[in-house]
Amino acid sequence: MALKEGLRTWKRIFWQLILLGFGLSGLLLYGLPIVRHLEVLIPMGVCPSARMAMLRDNFTGLLRLWARPDVLTCTSWGAPIIWDGTFDPAVAQQEALQQNLTIGLTVFAVGRYLEKYLARFLETAEQHFMVGQRVVYYVFTELPAAVPRVALGPGRGLRVERVVRERRWQDVSMQRMRTLHEALHGRLGREAHFVFCMDVDQHFRSSFGPEALAESVAQLHAWHYHRPRWLLPYERDARSAAAVAPGEGDFYYHAAVFGGSVAALRGLTGHCARALQRDRERGLEARWHDESHLNKFFWLHKPAKVLSPEFCWSPDIGWRAEIRRPRLLWAPKEYALVRD
Numbered sequence: 001m002a003l004k005e006g007l008r009t010w011k012r013i014f015w016q017l018i019l020l021g022f023g024l025s026g027l028l029l030y031g032l033p034i035v036r037h038l039e040v041l042i043p044m045g046v047c048p049s050a051r052m053a054m055l056r057d058n059f060t061g062l063l064r065l066w067a068r069p070d071v072l073t074c075t076s077w078g079a080p081i082i083w084d085g086t087f088d089p090a091v092a093q094q095e096a097l098q099q100n101l102t103i104g105l106t107v108f109a110v111g112r113y114l115e116k117y118l119a120r121f122l123e124t125a126e127q128h129f130m131v132g133q134r135v136v137y138y139v140f141t142e143l144p145a146a147v148p149r150v151a152l153g154p155g156r157g158l159r160v161e162r163v164v165r166e167r168r169w170q171d172v173s174m175q176r177m178r179t180l181h182e183a184l185h186g187r188l189g190r191e192a193h194f195v196f197c198m199d200v201d202q203h204f205r206s207s208f209g210p211e212a213l214a215e216s217v218a219q220l221h222a223w224h225y226h227r228p229r230w231l232l233p234y235e236r237d238a239r240s241a242a243a244v245a246p247g248e249g250d251f252y253y254h255a256a257v258f259g260g261s262v263a264a265l266r267g268l269t270g271h272c273a274r275a276l277q278r279d280r281e282r283g284l285e286a287r288w289h290d291e292s293h294l295n296k297f298f299w300l301h302k303p304a305k306v307l308s309p310e311f312c313w314s315p316d317i318g319w320r321a322e323i324r325r326p327r328l329l330w331a332p333k334e335y336a337l338v339r340d
Helices: 002-030 033-041 089-098 112-128 169-184 187-191 262-281 290-300
Strands: 102-108 134-141 156-162 194-198 202-204 216-219 257-261 305-307 328-330
Touching: 102 112, 102 169, 102 187, 112 134, 112 202, 134 169, 134 187, 169 187, 169 194, 169 262, 169 290, 187 262, 194 262, 216 262, 257 262, 262 290
Parallel strands: 102 134, 102 194, 134 156, 216 305
Antiparallel strands: 194 257, 202 328, 216 257
16 A cells, blocks of 8 residues: 555656656746746756867867856767857958958848848947958849948958748748858859858847858857757757757757858758758648758768857847957847838
């Protein structure tokens, strides 16, 4: 009798813990700000000391990964995670100048996104994006004549490419990969050595320089970088080409910022465009559209460099001690206005 009672008690405790876990998961994913602030208590992991002492980068020389013991500064496959304080900006600037690079920056400004966000994006990019380097902006829009005139510095140019406006905002997002793939095989691919692809509904706050360059670059999503892998919002429908199975995945990356060499981006955008098309033919649509496919690509093909959330931060998250110098800030999300 006592044994049965004990088993019932443990069974009741077990299910209470299960329900508590699901409840906390729901709050983390969808809910209360106080729970979101508690995320900082989830450890990010520690970079092995042996790797800290030897990890180098083509643009920053020897990285000072030990300078940020408060955060994870390298990946399990040996790529650096770039935080403020882990690199010397002057060294990165000089390395890039010696390589005589042209850096592309692509942005899609379709529908009301053009009138609401593009001017500020370009104006702040002129202040902070790859200052001192040769830069070519590529603006993709259905209204080329409406692109604002922005004063550009020496060695910096702007190209406007016409695109067809899709019926749904989801299709605009998903068509981006195919459009970028074609551009990388055209003039953009001939003009630039490295390219960054960014969302327009954000603006630059401080220097976004050559320390971000690498063969392939992924951005840690500001809302998910502290969360355990099982809580990351990967596509879980096994029928989708974007599916990441339970137990797979490294980090969750944000499609608002990614980049790399022209050759590497041709591979990334081609993979995602084909995967999106396969899903479309099967009547499927991944949970987070092209971002889901981007995350699948980076699971299969590890990025050479990972940018910390400082490089693309959401003010809605609030203050965090580890975010010392935000580079890009998300604009307030006004989906009812811009996604008509």
